Each structure stands twice: as C-alpha cells, then as structure tokens.
Amino acid sequence: MNNGCICCTVRGDLIAGLKKLIKNSQKSGKVLDGVLIETTGLADPAPVAQTFFADDYVQQHMRLDGILTLVDAAHIIQHLDDEKPEGVENEAVEQIAFADRILLNKCDLVDGEEQLAEVEARIRAINKTVPIKRVTNSEVEMEFILGIRGFSLDKIIEMDDAFLEDSHDHQHDNRVSSVGIDVPGEVVQQKLNQWISWLLKEKGVDLFRSKGVLAVKGMKEKFVFQAIHMLFANSQEGEWGPDEERRCKMIFIGKNMDREELTSGFMACMAK
Ligand SMILES: Nc1nc2c(ncn2[C@@H]2O[C@H](COP(=O)(O)OP(=O)(O)OP(=O)(O)O)[C@@H](O)[C@H]2O)c(=O)[nH]1
Numbered sequence: 001m002n003n004g005c006i007c008c009t010v011r012g013d014l015i016a017g018l019k020k021l022i023k024n025s026q027k028s029g030k031v032l033d034g035v036l037i038e039t040t041g042l043a044d045p046a047p048v049a050q051t052f053f054a055d056d057y058v059q060q061h062m063r064l065d066g067i068l069t070l071v072d073a074a075h076i077i078q079h080l081d082d083e084k085p086e087g088v089e090n091e092a093v094e095q096i097a098f099a100d101r102i103l104l105n106k107c108d109l110v111d112g113e114e115q116l117a118e119v120e121a122r123i124r125a126i127n128k129t130v131p132i133k134r135v136t137n138s139e140v141e142m143e144f145i146l147g148i149r150g151f152s153l154d155k156i157i158e159m160d161d162a163f164l165e166d167s168h169d170h171q172h173d174n175r176v177s178s179v180g181i182d183v184p185g186e187v188v189q190q191k192l193n194q195w196i197s198w199l200l201k202e203k204g205v206d207l208f209r210s211k212g213v214l215a216v217k218g219m220k221e222k223f224v225f226q227a228i229h230m231l232f233a234n235s236q237e238g239e240w241g242p243d244e245e246r247r248c249k250m251i252f253i254g255k256n257m258d259r260e261e262l263t264s265g266f267m268a269c270m271a272k
Contacts, residue, residue, distance in 0.1 A: 011047060015055050022061045034065065034146065041208070042091050044170045045098040046163060049156070053164060066150030069099035070138065073119050074109040075229055078205075080122055088173045096123055097159060100150030102132045103140055109231070176208075179259045181266055184247045186217040191269035196225070196232065199265070203254070204230035212250030215240060217271045
C-alpha cells in the first residue's frame, strides 16, 4: 500500500490489497486465516470497517471479525476531553464507540484502582457493552481478540445510521500533523539529553508520539528512543554496521507542531 491515511486516501489501496490476498490464497491453495489491519492512532474506524461492506468481492470472501481498540490508560482522558474544531471528530471517542473489544493498556502507569475505575467509566459512557480487559504491555490471550465474531452491523447502524452510505464524510483535526527528521551524522549525547528534556517538558502535552533511531557520537550502538507525551524511554539496540551510514532519523506526531523549531532545535545537537 502507498503511504497515506487508511481511512481516506488509501482506502482504494486497502480494497485492492485485500483482493490480492484472497486471490493469492486461492492460487496457492494456502488458506488465508485472517488479516490484521493496524491503523494509526488517528484513524477514524468507520470508513475502514465500511471497506468490508462497500465492495462486493471483499464482502463475499471476508468477514469483519471485530474492531479492537487499544486504550492508553495513562493518557486517554486527556484525548477524550480534547475539544475539537467544529465538524471534526474526536478519533479517541470514535475508536472507543466502534470497538468490539478494548484492551485497557499501560495499567501499570496509572495510580491505582480509583483512576482505572474512572477511565473505565469514561469508556462505558461511550460504549456500554464492550468487553474491557486491563493489561500491561498489551499482554492478552489471543481468544480475547481473534476469532471473536464481535462485529455487528446492526449495532453499528444503530449508532451511525449513515455507516453504509458511500459518502462517509469525516474530517481530521488539521492541528495534528507529523514532523520527520532524517539527517546524516551524529548527535552529542549531552546536548540531545538537554533538548529532549526541554521538548517533553514544554511540548509534551501536545506531543502524542515521538520515536527515533540516532547515531550518538562515541556510541557503537544505535540509540533508540520512544515517547508518549512526557513518558520517555530509550535503549541501545544493535551496533551500526561497518558500512552503514551513521545518521539520525526521528518522527514526531502531535498537535500544533512547529517544524522549524523542532528541526533547528535538533540540528543544534549535532556533532560538528
Ligand atoms: N510502562 C508501560 N509501557 C508500555 C506499555 N505498553 C507499551 N509501553 C511502552 O510505550 C512506548 C510506546 O509504545 P506503544 O504505546 O505501544 O506505541 P504505539 O503508539 O502503538 O506506537 P506506534 O504504533 O509505533 O506509533 C514503548 O516504549 C513501549 O515499551 C505498558 O503497558 N506499560
């Protein structure tokens, strides 16, 4: 599939991809057990689910088993409370509303039963009947998420009577965007640490997701970092190959991002 948003621009690609999988399986005689589609956290689930009903060929050969929504227990309330511009859907609300199963993840990051109960109550206010499982690191038995026959067209149409209409309009929040940085060279660890601390402290509320693989001066291994809002983790993973170009590659996804500020801030950490 091409790059793009699975619920908008590349939905035609999704249908073509599904058809190809079915045809390959028929040709090779190998049974296709299932297809897992992982959207970005910012996708509207409705048009993706609609794919399984919009195309006759796909509808005849596939059944939508269920929609699984992974909820970040530590940050979900902030996203549910985010006031969107007029006409823009709140993706977090949509993803919970459409869910046939919910994995309430990162329970270890939440302060006890009271806060978890509050999160569950917010989920229940959107989707009364969905089974919810509390987990850490998404550890779950497969029976909870696969082969569940959880998707019900009647239930969805009750909630969204335009679900089967072709013109399923939805508008994304155009305050949310991504900034990618990919530059050859190395960073200076101390400058990088200072910049990341500044970034998470000052921009963490609006920074939904950051991740990167960096070449750090004097470090044989690749420096890998992951962050969700202000929660940051890093590790050293595998050494740079002798012929591999040492470079820094990162992506930041968030609200009201300033490409110029992020890029110049990072470039100031590069080794001369
Ligand atoms: N403490 C804690 N950390 C977790 C848990 N689940 C994932 N993480 C960490 O959170 C960071 C981001 O992982 P995810 O939230 O799974 O990432 P994601 O949003 O699915 O990321 P992409 O699909 O790559 O955009 C990583 O550093 C994970 O190790 C959890 O239950 N508890």
